[in-house]
Amino acid sequence: MDTKLVFEKESSAINHAVYEVHKRLGIGLQESLYQEALAIELDYQGIPFEREKRYNVYYRGQRLDHYYFADFVCYDKIILEVKSVSQLTDQHKAQVRNYIGIAEKRLGLLYNFNDKYMTPVRVLNSDLRDYCGN
Numbered sequence: 001m002d003t004k005l006v007f008e009k010e011s012s013a014i015n016h017a018v019y020e021v022h023k024r025l026g027i028g029l030q031e032s033l034y035q036e037a038l039a040i041e042l043d044y045q046g047i048p049f050e051r052e053k054r055y056n057v058y059y060r061g062q063r064l065d066h067y068y069f070a071d072f073v074c075y076d077k078i079i080l081e082v083k084s085v086s087q088l089t090d091q092h093k094a095q096v097r098n099y100i101g102i103a104e105k106r107l108g109l110l111y112n113f114n115d116k117y118m119t120p121v122r123v124l125n126s127d128l129r130d131y132c133g134n
Contacts, residue, residue, distance in 0.1 A: 006107050006124060010075045015120055017041045018080075018111050027114050031084040034113045035071060038082065042074065049074045055103050068102050079108040088112045093123060100125040 005011060021037045042049045055068045072080035079100050083092060088110065096108040100123060108123040
């Protein structure tokens with residue numbers, strides 16, 4: 001059984017950047033402040049990313065007028081979503097699952113900056129099992 005994490009090296013680098021922001025800013029701020037600080041930290045640590053990347057959404061083959069914006073796309077393969085809520089719910093996880101499906105990415109990382117002992121939630125896109133991966 002293969003126990004290696006999907007995009008382990010990249011995830012570890014992202015975790016380090018997120019934890020640095022969490023350590024420096026603490027809890028209780030608005031999500032947008034954490035996003036802004038995280039963009040600075042990702043850049044500082046040399047992690048390639050796009051912020052607020054826009055993705056088209058389709059229904060029955062027709063593009064919808066509305067878009068999905070990913071908080072961050074790191075390494076052009078990991079969706080990074082940031083929250084600042086009292087606690088993460090199954091709805092937040094489902095949202096990330098939908099986002100990685102729309103973006104056709106294999107991994108989503110979800111962080112709650114309002115959690116004193118922040119733990120990343122890893123969400124895999126099971127539809128992309130055979131994605132070109134690591």
